[in-house]
Amino acid sequence: MKQLRIGVLGCGTAAHFHASACRPSQKIKLVSAYDANYENTKKLADIYHLTASRNYQDILKSNDVDAVLIALPHFLHSDLTIEAAEAGKHILCEKPMAPTLEECDTMIKAAKKAGVKLMIAENHRFLPAHKLIKKVLNEGLIGIPLLVRGYEGVDETPDLSIPEHWKGSPEKAGGGVLMDAGVHKFAILNWMLGDVSLAYCWLAKQMIKLENKADDNAMMFMKFESGCIGEIVVSDTVFSTPNNRLEFYGTEGTILEDHSWKKPVQIFSTVKEAGEKRYQWYSPDVEHEPFPMYYIISFRHEDEHFAECVLEDKQPVFTPEEAKKAVAMVLLGYLSAKTGKTATLEDLEKVASTKGTRSIIEGLEKISI
Numbered sequence: 001m002k003q004l005r006i007g008v009l010g011c012g013t014a015a016h017f018h019a020s021a022c023r024p025s026q027k028i029k030l031v032s033a034y035d036a037n038y039e040n041t042k043k044l045a046d047i048y049h050l051t052a053s054r055n056y057q058d059i060l061k062s063n064d065v066d067a068v069l070i071a072l073p074h075f076l077h078s079d080l081t082i083e084a085a086e087a088g089k090h091i092l093c094e095k096p097m098a099p100t101l102e103e104c105d106t107m108i109k110a111a112k113k114a115g116v117k118l119m120i121a122e123n124h125r126f127l128p129a130h131k132l133i134k135k136v137l138n139e140g141l142i143g144i145p146l147l148v149r150g151y152e153g154v155d156e157t158p159d160l161s162i163p164e165h166w167k168g169s170p171e172k173a174g175g176g177v178l179m180d181a182g183v184h185k186f187a188i189l190n191w192m193l194g195d196v197s198l199a200y201c202w203l204a205k206q207m208i209k210l211e212n213k214a215d216d217n218a219m220m221f222m223k224f225e226s227g228c229i230g231e232i233v234v235s236d237t238v239f240s241t242p243n244n245r246l247e248f249y250g251t252e253g254t255i256l257e258d259h260s261w262k263k264p265v266q267i268f269s270t271v272k273e274a275g276e277k278r279y280q281w282y283s284p285d286v287e288h289e290p291f292p293m294y295y296i297i298s299f300r301h302e303d304e305h306f307a308e309c310v311l312e313d314k315q316p317v318f319t320p321e322e323a324k325k326a327v328a329m330v331l332l333g334y335l336s337a338k339t340g341k342t343a344t345l346e347d348l349e350k351v352a353s354t355k356g357t358r359s360i361i362e363g364l365e366k367i368s369i
Contacts, residue, residue, distance in 0.1 A: 002311060003025075003026070003027060003028060003029040003307075004027060004028050004029070004066050004067055004090075004306075004307040004310050004311055005029050005031045005064060005065055005066045005067070006022075006028060006029070006030050006031065006065070006066070006067050006068065006069050006092070007030075007031060007032040007033070007034070007053075007059035007060075007062065007065040007067075007068045007069070007089075008030060008032065008033040008034070008044065008050070008068070008069045008071065009034050009035075009056050009059065009068050009069065009070050009071065009072055009080060010034075010035055010069075010070065010071035010072035010073075010094075011033050011034070011035035011037075011040040011041050011043065011044040011045075011071070012035070012040065012071060014071040014094050014121075015033070015035075015044055015069070015071040016044065016047075017292075017295050017296065017299050018030075018069055018071065018121075018299055018303060019044060019047070019048045020296055020299075021295075021296045021297075021299035021300040021302075021303055022299075022300070022303055023048060025300070025303070025304060025307075027304050027307040027308065027311065028303055028304065028307045030048060030050055030069075031050060031051060031064055031065060032045075032050055032051040032052075032053050032058075032059050032062065032064075032065060033045045033048075033050045033051070033052060033053065034053040034054075034055070034056040034058075034059055038052070038054060041053065041054075056080075060083060060084060060087040060089060061087065065089060066089065066090060066310065067089055067090035067091065067092060067117075067306075067310060068080075068084045068089050068090075068091055068092070069092045069093075069094075069121070070084070070091060070092070070093040070094060071094045071121075072094075073166040073172050073173065074096060074098065074099050074166075074172065074173050074174050074179070075099060075166070075171065075172045075173070075174070077093050077094070077096075077097065077098045077103070077107070078098045078103035078104075078106055078107050080093075081093055081107040081110060081111070081118065082106065082107070082110040084116075085110040085111050085113070085114035085116050085118070086110070086114060088114060088116065089116065090116045090117040090118075090306075090310045091111065091116060091117070091118045091119070092119050092120075092121050092303065092306045093107070093118070093119070093120055093121060094120075094121045095120055095121055095122045095183055095184065095187070095323070095326075096120075096174065096179055096180070096183040096323075096326065096327050096330065097120045097320065097323040097324055097326070097327050098174070098327065099173070099174025099175070099179065099327075099358075099361055100174070100327075100331075100356070100357040100358050100361070101324060101327060101328060101331065101352055101357045102352075102356060102357060102358070104320070104323070104324035104327055105324070107320065108320045108321070108324070111320070117306070117309050117310050117315075117316070118320050119305075119306045119309065119316040119318065119320070120318065120320060120323035121299075121302060121303075121306075122183075122184065122187045122302070122318055122323060122326070123295070123298035123299050123301075123302045124184045124185075124187060124188050124244075124298065125187055125188065125191065125302070125317070125318045126298050126299075126301035126302040126305060126318075127288075127294060127297065127298040127301070128286045128287040128288060128297065128298075128301070129257055129259070129264040129265050129286050129288050129294075130188060130257075132265055132284060132286045133192065133246065133248070133255055133257060133265060134191065134192055136255060136265075136267060137192055137193075137248070137255075139273065140252070140271065140273070141252070141253055141267065141269040141271055141273060141274055142248060142249075142250030142251075142252050142253030142254060142255055142267075142268075142269060143250040143251030143252025143253060143270075143271065144226075144228075144250055144251045144252075145193055145226070145228045145248050145249070145250045146227075146228055146229070146249055146250055146251060147228065147229055147230065147247075147248075147249040148189060148193065148228060148229075148230040148231075148246070148247065148248050148249070149230065149231045149232075149233075149245075149246070149247040150185040150188070150189065150230070150231070150232045150233070150244075150245070150246050150247075151232075151233045151234070151243075151244065151245045151246075152181045152182075152184060152185065152233075152234045152235070152242075152243070152244045152245075153234070153235040153238030153240075153242065153243055154181065154235070154236060154238055154242040155236070155237065155238055155239055155240075155242070156168070156177070156180070156216075156236035156237075157207060157208065157216075157236065157237055160207075160208045160210075160213055160216060160236060161208060161210070163210050163212060163213075167180070168180075168208060168210075168213040168214055168215075168216065168236075169212060169213065169214070169365075170214050170361045170362065170363070170364040170365055171361075173214075174327075174330075174361050175214045175215065175330065175334060175361050175364050176203070176205075176213065176214030176215035176216055176218070176236070176364070177215050177216055177217060177218050177234045177235060177236040178201070178203065178215055178218040178220065178234060178330055178333050178334065179214075179327075179330050179334075179361075180236070181234040181235075181236070182218060182220065182232060182234045182329075182330050182333065183326045183327060183329075183330050184244075185232045185234070186232075186325075186326040186329035186330065187318070187322065187323065187326040188246070189224075189230065189232075190322065190325055190326060190329065191318075191322070193224050193226060193228055193230075194224055194225055194226050195224065195225045195325075195345075196222045196223065196224055196225070196230075196329055196332070196345070197223055197224065197225045197344060197345060198222065198223050198342050198343065198344045198345070199220055199221065199222040199223075199329070199332050199333055199336055199342065199343055200220070200221045200222075200336050200341070200342045200343070201218065201219070201220040201221070201332075201333035201334065201336040201337045201343075202218065202219045202220075202337065202369050203215035203217075203218050203334075203337045203364075203367055203368050203369065204216065204217040204218065204368050204369050205217075205368040206237060207237045208236075208237075211365060212365055213365055214364040214365050214367075215337075215364070215367075215368065216235070216236045216237050217234070217235045217236070217237060218232075218233070218234050218235075218333070219231070219232070219233050220232045220333045220336075222329075241260065241290075241291050242291050242292075243258070243259050243260050243291065244257075244258075244259045245257060245258045245259070252269060252270045252271045253267065253268050253269035253270055253271065253274075254267070254268045255267055259288075259290065259291065259294050260290050260291065261283075261290070262288065262289070262290065263283035263284075263285070263286070263288070264286065264288045264294075265283060265284060265286060266281050266282070266283050267281070267282055267283070267284070268280070268281050268282075305317065328345075328348060331348060331357050331360050331361070332345065332347075332348050334360050334361060334364060334367075335347060335348055335351060335360050337364075337367050338360065338363070338364070338367055
């Protein structure tokens with residue numbers, strides 16, 4: 001079977017998860033690596049037996065590279081995607097797609113013009129537990145969803161505490177934790193529940209008081225076009241094992257998910273289709289392991305899907321347009337926080353057409369409660 005040969009641009013934590021997930025893989029072969037910090041390049045290259053490059057253009061020019069993984073700071077995603085597309089390379093780009101909607105559009109346009117595949121590496125879309133939840137919702141086992149709650153908590157304080165580090169910088173990261181972690185939740189909930197019509201958001205700087213850093217904690221309330229209401233809480237100041245949770249409450253049942261459980265999904269259904277499990281909690285078998293293994297599992301499914309799309313000329317199930325929509329949800333939250341009131345999609349569209357969405361993330365470091 002032919003393998004997709006990938007060059008890695010950016011050798012930080014995300015790149016190591018990708019590399020670990022791809023070893024071994026019948027569909028993927030990582031061949032080279034580049035990072036602005038050559039020590040990072042050498043570390044990844046030595047562990048996974050890659051060619052260590054001192055210049056990323058060498059990877060883009062190489063005939064031995066079919067595609068690139070862009071795992072660089074958010075503000076570089078658009079420019080590197082354009083360069084890679086123009087070089088004829090397929091692109092797997094880490095989330096969030098880009099800090100602004102305009103940059104997302106340029107990435108989509110560049111990939112289409114060059115005739116290459118572009119997929120955003122949203123690993124949550126490929127986690128087996130999330131695929132299971134999507135199936136349960138589609139089958140109507142909890143009826144009509146009325147309320148959803150989502151949470152992600154990690155410890156990013158070491159990087160956020162460095163003034164010159166790109167993490168948490170509105171200019172380089174596109175904001176704080178809502179952009180970095182919230183985009184995961186929006187990508188999932190848009191997929192599972194449809195579009196959001198309005199949102200209200202609170203941002204907080206509770207531990208990282210640096211003047212050039214944005215939110216380290218955030219809470220966003222939203223209403224979906226279906227009528228379902230939701231709450232997203234994300235934190236970069238959680239001093240325990242990284243974790244994610246989702247809760248869905250419907251007219252006919254409940255779904256609870258916690259990544260720290262060995263069986264991560266619990267279901268309670270009152271519909272007859274639940275069969276003998278009706279009126280009782282049950283946990284279906286699904287491929288999963290607590291942190292850090294659920295990262296490896298989801299990255300493997302994600303990366304192999306990308307390889308299949310290139311090798312078999314298929315479109316990604318998580319499209320660039322969906323990735324852009326997840327960024328739009330983050331910007332909707334930031335717009336609400338800056339104006340101090342509920343923001344609608346119409347409000348976001350108005351800002352995009354007049355000032356541009358870069359205006360939303362400018363000055364975020366001054367917005368907090």
